[in-house]
Amino acid sequence: MLTTSQTDYLLSLPKYVVNKDGDKMDVVTVDIDAFYDHRILLQVVNDDTISDFLLRIRRSKKYTLNLTLHVQDNESKDCIVRIDYGASHTNPTNILETIPEKFHSFAGQILHEPHMHYNIDGYKVASWALPLSEANFSPDKLENLGFRVNFREAIYNFVQFINVQTPILVDNPNKLFS
DSSP, X not given: OOOHHHHHHHHHSOBXXXXXXXXXXXXXXXXXXXXXEEEEEEEEEEXXXXXXXXXXXXXXXXXXXXXXXXXXXXXXXXXXXXXXESOOEEOOSOOOTTSOHHHHTTTTOEEOSOEEEEXXXXXXXXXXXXXXXXXXXXXXXXXEETTEETHHHHHHHHHHHTTBOSOEEEXXXXXXXX
């Protein structure tokens, strides 16, 4: 089980995209119109230790304005951080002393809005979430503007948040329904 400080530390480490052979890639392109589930292997080299992570960018086939951005430790499969657009989440009801004050008003709440999952000491991995509007993450909702969806902004900001150093290019969807 990851602690809050371990999660913060893992998020701070510079991550690089590698291919299946472990070679660093110069750039990666994500086409969310062509593929609905992208799995990108990330690697951190720190003090002669190599750690692998999995970045998953998944768009629902059924609900076009649904996007999940997830990074996990590739060995333990523990979630480091996840953002869900278009999904609900129920927070725990009990408030331990380890839970930051900003989560208190969301105890037991069902979040029907885009939200970010957190690791909090004393709870199961990623069991707490805050609405994106409270988490200071942009965009805090997905929008269909002129037959374009702001997936690109969400993906770029998430990649920056998790400290990926390899450029990840996102093809902007031209149509909502494919």
